[in-house]
Amino acid sequence: MIQQLSNRRKAWGYMMKTFCYVSIAVVSALTLFMIFYIFYKGLPEITWSLVSTSPSYLKHTIGILPDIMNTLYVVIATLVMVLPIGVGAAIYLTEYAKNRKIVELIEFAAETLSGIPSIIYGLVGMLVFCQFLGLQTSLLAGSMTLVIMNLPTILRTTQEALKTVPQSYREGAFALGAGKWRAIRTVVLPSCINGIVTGCILAIGRILGESAALLFTTGFAHNLNGFFEGLRSSGATLTVALYVYAKEQGEFEVAYAIAAILMVLTIIINIATTLMGRLMERRNGQ
Amino acid sequence: MNAKKAKEDVIHFIFLILGLIAVGSVLVITIYLIISGLPAIREIGLVDFLFGKRWASTAAEPEYGILPFILTSIYGTAGAIIIGVPIGFFASVYLAKMAPKKVCQVMELCIGVLSGIPSVVYGLVGMLILVPGIMNMFNVPDGASLLAAIIVLAIMILPSVIKVSLSSLQAVPREYEEASLALGATTTETYFKVTVPAAKSGIFTAIVLGIGRAIGEAMAVMMVAGNVANMPGLFQSVRFLTTAVASEMSYSSGLQRQALFSIALVLFFFIMLINATLMLIKKRSQSI
Numbered sequence: 001m002i003q004q005l006s007n008r009r010k011a012w013g014y015m016m017k018t019f020c021y022v023s024i025a026v027v028s029a030l031t032l033f034m035i036f037y038i039f040y041k042g043l044p045e046i047t048w049s050l051v052s053t054s055p056s057y058l059k060h061t062i063g064i065l066p067d068i069m070n071t072l073y074v075v076i077a078t079l080v081m082v083l084p085i086g087v088g089a090a091i092y093l094t095e096y097a098k099n100r101k102i103v104e105l106i107e108f109a110a111e112t113l114s115g116i117p118s119i120i121y122g123l124v125g126m127l128v129f130c131q132f133l134g135l136q137t138s139l140l141a142g143s144m145t146l147v148i149m150n151l152p153t154i155l156r157t158t159q160e161a162l163k164t165v166p167q168s169y170r171e172g173a174f175a176l177g178a179g180k181w182r183a184i185r186t187v188v189l190p191s192c193i194n195g196i197v198t199g200c201i202l203a204i205g206r207i208l209g210e211s212a213a214l215l216f217t218t219g220f221a222h223n224l225n226g227f228f229e230g231l232r233s234s235g236a237t238l239t240v241a242l243y244v245y246a247k248e249q250g251e252f253e254v255a256y257a258i259a260a261i262l263m264v265l266t267i268i269i270n271i272a273t274t275l276m277g278r279l280m281e282r283r284n285g286q
Numbered sequence: 287m288n289a290k291k292a293k294e295d296v297i298h299f300i301f302l303i304l305g306l307i308a309v310g311s312v313l314v315i316t317i318y319l320i321i322s323g324l325p326a327i328r329e330i331g332l333v334d335f336l337f338g339k340r341w342a343s344t345a346a347e348p349e350y351g352i353l354p355f356i357l358t359s360i361y362g363t364a365g366a367i368i369i370g371v372p373i374g375f376f377a378s379v380y381l382a383k384m385a386p387k388k389v390c391q392v393m394e395l396c397i398g399v400l401s402g403i404p405s406v407v408y409g410l411v412g413m414l415i416l417v418p419g420i421m422n423m424f425n426v427p428d429g430a431s432l433l434a435a436i437i438v439l440a441i442m443i444l445p446s447v448i449k450v451s452l453s454s455l456q457a458v459p460r461e462y463e464e465a466s467l468a469l470g471a472t473t474t475e476t477y478f479k480v481t482v483p484a485a486k487s488g489i490f491t492a493i494v495l496g497i498g499r500a501i502g503e504a505m506a507v508m509m510v511a512g513n514v515a516n517m518p519g520l521f522q523s524v525r526f527l528t529t530a531v532a533s534e535m536s537y538s539s540g541l542q543r544q545a546l547f548s549i550a551l552v553l554f555f556f557i558m559l560i561n562a563t564l565m566l567i568k569k570r571s572q573s574i
Contacts, residue, residue, distance in 0.1 A: 022378075
């Protein structure tokens with residue numbers, strides 16, 4: 001005969017299960033609410049004239065084209081700088097380093113960097129890049145701040161990818177007479193390109209969403225510039241523009257429109273990382 | 287042959303330099319914060335600065351006491367943890383153990399999106415929905431308050447709490463659960479009394495990471511917390527350590543500006559404390 005569970009145990013089980021269901025319901029409701037509310041409020045506000053013009057005080061119109069371009073410039077400039085540093089550091093850690101102490105030191109530094117809040121990056125970026133290096137408040141100073149912020153992300157994803165490259169690949173290259181650098185360049189790096197791309201996508205996501213670190217380093221200007229001129233001048237990215245329009249100018253329609261654009265980008269980036277993850281799993285499984 | 291070796295050495299050296307940039311950045315950040323943060327503390331006096339109850343940086347006779355900011359940051363973070371961690375914890379247990387595979391995949395995407403939403407977007411929604419909501423619901427004159435900040439922070443730490451505890455729950459060996467089931471425990475009992483304790487250190491890590499995120503968040507809080515240097519109260523308009531720095535930076539000068547750097551130094555100290563805790567958890571879980 002099967003013994004029944006005592007009522008207390010049954011009640012406890014039901015309670016815990018209920019907590020679980022309620023929590024997951026809360027999380028999914030929150031996500032759906034954020035996505036649909038932002039789209040509901042923001043998508044109707046996105047018009048061609050909004051995304052294709054600069055703001056004009058004379059005509060009292062608002063355009064976010066400069067902010068879109070600034071965001072693009074910052075993403076490009078940051079990636080161009082952070083990729084060599086992050087990938088290089090990861091190569092050093094997995095391929096070259098023999099001294100355990102140095103490896104631990106670098107890993108400790110990367111972990112510390114990833115814990116520092118963005119407002120502190122903004123502050124130090126302002127002190128070091130804008131004032132000490134004399135870059136003023138410019139997109140370049142902002143990008144350099146973001147380079148340091150995103151360094152741990154690129155470093156870690158590349159390192160993970162490098163670790164999955166089988167040792168036999170390297171040995172094969174050495175056996176064919178390749179030097180260490182040649183082996184890395186022609187064999188190791190190409191086989192972990194997926195990991196580097198994933199790191200890039202994650203970094204782009206962080207750059208798109210960043211605002212506190214850029215507030216004091218890139219400033220708020222809304223001028224339309226070319227790439228190199230833009231890097232030297234001050235300019236708001238989409239997130240900073242959202243903040244300024246919502247908090248300081250009370251232009252909530254524009255803020256919602258920007259929020260909807262950012263939301264679309266967030267969703268695209270997430271789907272891209274998921275797809276990359278699946279691709280890598282499939283490849284590693286073979 | 288020698289030329290080849292020299293070339294390899296140079297390349298080795300270049301990679302070493304690239305690796306050391308991270309170390310250099312940490313040093314530069316620490317040194318700059320200390321150098322620019324200390325003068326104001328010395329001028330105001332450490333005790334007056336940390337435990338002064340009044341912040342009036344633009345008054346005729348300025349006072350620089352940051353106790354309101356410190357307490358607000360602590361209360362705000364504690365509130366966010368109290369609301370966010372239980373929800374995140376139960377959600378991650380559900381996802382790790384009870385959810386069908388399809389639900390799990392969809393929810394992982396959801397959580398990814400939730401963690402990718404920029405903080406200014408949370409701030410915007412909080413500002414236009416939460417703040418008026420609190421105003422109407424509790425009949426207070428202004429909804430921009432500590433409560434609004436706590437709710438926004440709780441939502442913002444959810445994804446990282448879920449992600450980290452989820453991966454630690456999934457790493458628990460299947461044998462533990464099978465043994466518990468064989469001894470007659472129900473599945474729910476197994477999950478909560480065997481799996482969760484086994485994943486303890488990962489869940490602690492999730493909580494500490496949540497604390498770090500909550501205490502460092504600036505923009506979303508700035509948009510919903512009202513930004514007045516009051517002592518914390520649930521319906522008071524308050525200023526956090528982060529927002530104290532951000533809100534006055536653009537027009538500050540002299541001692542006021544230096545005091546802002548000192549606030550950043552205090553914030554940095556808190557973050558380092560949290561980092562040290564994380565390392566400790568990691569070390570202890572490795573040594574077991």
